[in-house]
Amino acid sequence: xxxxxxxxxxxxxxxxxxxxxxxxxxxxxxxxxxxxxxxxxxxxxxxxxxxxxxxxxxxxxxxxxxxxxxxxxxxxxxxxxxxxxxxxxxxxxxxxxxxxxxxxxxxxxxxxxxxxxxxxxxxxxxxxxxxxxxxxxxxxxxxxxxxxxxxxxxxxxxxxxxxxxxxxxxxxxxxxxxxxxxxxxxxxxxxxxxxxxxxxxxxxxxxxxxxxxxxxxxxxxxxxxxxxxxxxxxxxxxxxxxxxxxxxxxxxxxxxxxxxxxxxxxxxxxxxxxxxxxxxxxxxxxxxxxxxxxxxxxxxxxxxxxxxxxxxxxxxxxxxxxxxxxxxxxxxxx
Amino acid sequence: xxxxxxxxxxxxxxxxxxxxxxxxxxxxxxxxxxxxxxxxxxxxxxxxxxxxxxxxxxxxxxxxxxxxxxxxxxxxxxxxxxxxxxxxxxxxxxxxxxxxxxxxxxxxxxxxxxxxxxxxxxxxxxxxxxxxxxxxxxxxxxxxxxxxxxxxxxxxxxxxxxxxxxxxxxxxxxxxxxxxxxxxxxxxxxxxxxxxxxxxxxxxxxxxxxxxxxxxxxxxxxxxxxxxxxxxxxxxxxxxxxxxxxxxxxxxxxxxxxxxxxxxxxxxxxxxxxxxxxxxxxxxxxxxxxxxxxxxxxxxxxxxxxxxxxxxxxxxxxxxxxxxxxxxxxxxxx
Numbered sequence: 001x002x003x004x005x006x007x008x009x010x011x012x013x014x015x016x017x018x019x020x021x022x023x024x025x026x027x028x029x030x031x032x033x034x035x036x037x038x039x040x041x042x043x044x045x046x047x048x049x050x051x052x053x054x055x056x057x058x059x060x061x062x063x064x065x066x067x068x069x070x071x072x073x074x075x076x077x078x079x080x081x082x083x084x085x086x087x088x089x090x091x092x093x094x095x096x097x098x099x100x101x102x103x104x105x106x107x108x109x110x111x112x113x114x115x116x117x118x119x120x121x122x123x124x125x126x127x128x129x130x131x132x133x134x135x136x137x138x139x140x141x142x143x144x145x146x147x148x149x150x151x152x153x154x155x156x157x158x159x160x161x162x163x164x165x166x167x168x169x170x171x172x173x174x175x176x177x178x179x180x181x182x183x184x185x186x187x188x189x190x191x192x193x194x195x196x197x198x199x200x201x202x203x204x205x206x207x208x209x210x211x212x213x214x215x216x217x218x219x220x221x222x223x224x225x226x227x228x229x230x231x232x233x234x235x236x237x238x239x240x241x242x243x244x245x246x247x248x249x250x251x252x253x254x255x256x257x258x259x260x261x262x263x264x265x266x267x268x269x270x271x272x273x274x275x276x277x278x279x280x281x282x283x284x285x286x287x288x289x290x291x292x293x294x295x296x297x298x299x300x301x302x303x304x305x306x307x308x309x310x311x312x313x314x315x316x317x318x319x320x321x322x323x324x325x326x327x328x329x330x331x332x333x334x
Numbered sequence: 335x336x337x338x339x340x341x342x343x344x345x346x347x348x349x350x351x352x353x354x355x356x357x358x359x360x361x362x363x364x365x366x367x368x369x370x371x372x373x374x375x376x377x378x379x380x381x382x383x384x385x386x387x388x389x390x391x392x393x394x395x396x397x398x399x400x401x402x403x404x405x406x407x408x409x410x411x412x413x414x415x416x417x418x419x420x421x422x423x424x425x426x427x428x429x430x431x432x433x434x435x436x437x438x439x440x441x442x443x444x445x446x447x448x449x450x451x452x453x454x455x456x457x458x459x460x461x462x463x464x465x466x467x468x469x470x471x472x473x474x475x476x477x478x479x480x481x482x483x484x485x486x487x488x489x490x491x492x493x494x495x496x497x498x499x500x501x502x503x504x505x506x507x508x509x510x511x512x513x514x515x516x517x518x519x520x521x522x523x524x525x526x527x528x529x530x531x532x533x534x535x536x537x538x539x540x541x542x543x544x545x546x547x548x549x550x551x552x553x554x555x556x557x558x559x560x561x562x563x564x565x566x567x568x569x570x571x572x573x574x575x576x577x578x579x580x581x582x583x584x585x586x587x588x589x590x591x592x593x594x595x596x597x598x599x600x601x602x603x604x605x606x607x608x609x610x611x612x613x614x615x616x617x618x619x620x621x622x623x624x625x626x627x628x629x630x631x632x633x634x635x636x637x638x639x640x641x642x643x644x645x646x647x648x649x650x651x652x653x654x655x656x657x658x659x660x661x662x663x664x665x666x667x668x
Binding site: 046047161163164191192193194195196197199200218219220221222223224225244245248249258259260262263264273274275276277278280281 | 384385501503531532533535536537539540543544558560561562564565598599601602603604605606607608609610611616618619620622623
């Protein structure tokens with residue numbers, strides 16, 4: 001990304017804690033990133049790595065309590081999303097920032113027609129009349145590739161297949177021409193052939209609409225196909241952030257390296273046992289005082305277990321949070 | 335010539351649909367229709383396809399957890415004590431006659447959360463098959479349980495814990511230990527890694543491979559993850575809407591898919607390499623899978639097939655051997 005493109009979103013030191021009866025869960029720890037206009041940022045990580053919680057915190061979608069924002073700010077168009085009142089953020093959600101949820105089966109309301117659910121943001125945010133909202137809703141359904149869109153507006157969600165429902169979710173997310181679309185594992189619940197259709201749709205929509213997209217997934221293959229930059233999360237922290245080609249060609253963090261090695265490929269013949277990352281993800285019950293990956297890292301040094309690793313900026317916007325300096329990492333990878 | 339362990343001929347599983355006041359049968363969901371294939375001793379047969387194509391129904395029918403509507407399933411079971419083998423057609427067995435054969439054929443389930451009884455300790459879960467089917471004494475059983483825990487890479491001191499105290503990957507190991515308890519010859523693995531994280535998936539797949547080598551097991555590995563199936567399977571069968579469209583040695587099938595559906599399916603799998611993703615040619619399928627209650631006439635794939643001709647819509651393609659060991663159901667592939 002060049003320097004002169006405008007920033008849509010700038011997040012600094014976002015930290016979210018859940019207060020539960022069993023103690024605190026430090027789900028997001030000091031996450032900072034920026035998103036430029038027209039860019040697709042892929043967010044990858046295992047379950048429990050804080051991907052979804054980060055994005056839900058941004059839009060104040062987490063129930064509070066138990067969730068509590070400890071510190072941080074998220075600047076969107078000159079305003080801090082995290083300090084907004086609930087009335088203010090309601091004007092942003094669905095209007096300026098669209099959200100596509102993970103499970104298309106449960107995130108549509110079964111007792112309202114698809115048309116009603118599509119028209120809701122249009123009428124509320126854009127103050128369109130019923131007739132105009134209906135025309136726009138039909139356009140949106142056509143945009144996401146649902147045939148005979150006008151007739152389908154009066155159908156209920158159960159009359160749509162999984163892939164079609166996810167298209168409807170994307171259409172709702174896009175309804176008010178948002179500047180930013182956050183998609184939380186939008187293809188995880190779908191079959192590969194349907195996933196391929198949705199990915200193709202997103203590629204096309206980006207060309208047409210040019211908004212910033214944050215795409216959460218745990219599938220590195222999906223990210224490789226559509227993202228401009230990739231952010232790798234582990235234990236509630238960003239461990240590496242880099243342009244997509246750079247990340248796959250030259251991963252710097254031991255976790256990213258290990259993650260890429262664990263993947264079997266459909267293109268390679270390989271009968272050797274798969275590389276594994278031994279051990280379990282961290283439990284996050286304490287505020288991090290050292291590298292979250294230290295227990296599973298094969299390159300861990302003594303200071304990894306006692307001090308928080310520094311953030312190093314490399315060339316072309318590559319950022320890594322690790323004690324190993326560039327040289328030792330390259331030796332380790334060679 | 336490797337001996338076949340399971341021979342399936344013209345297997346059909348249809349679920350009747352009842353409607354109206356008199357509960358008259360108005361149709362049937364043809365979940366599995368006219369399947370014929372063999373599972374060879376010592377191999378891993380991968381069974382792939384989209385959700386709803388009948389993979390799990392096939393797996394369950396092979397263990398007679400679901401009764402077949404027609405067709406035959408023959409098990410060639412070997413008796414290790416006197417080196418003789420017996421053949422049973424399990425579809426023809428009466429009530430209670432399947433029970434003596436159950437120790438030989440076991441299953442690993444998809445959801446490690448749901449398949450373990452939360453009120454039983456790990457030891458009693460793994461001991462349950464031994465209680466039912468073996469005549470071991472209490473102490474022998476306990477020793478066997480500890481041995482099994484060790485085999486699947488769990489600490490034997492965990493024996494008295496409950497399932498909720500374990501992570502997803504560890505729970506799947508408990509499920510595997512239970513399946514192994516009676517030293518079966520054949521294990522149906524129904525999506526054993528679908529509910530696990532990438533780094534944990536590799537651990538479980540490696541474990542399954544190790545156990546296969548040590549104990550000479552035969553697997554039917556059901557999955558929708560094509561890259562993982564390529565890694566673990568010796569031969570792969572591709573299912574679409576209740577029937578197998580292609581079967582062959584995994585290396586050849588992945589390198590040179592013959593059936594248009596296999597080609598589309600493989601091209602839909604995202605590859606974790608941005609350079610390949612940018613240049614790749616995709617065969618995108620349009621539309622959704624038709625309902626198995628009302629399958630298309632002729633070839634079942636004809637409604638979505640990019641190369642379908644008139645003949646495909648009327649005439650059902652025969653299951654034929656294309657080359658040595660490669661089977662296909664398509665009029666035009668060569």
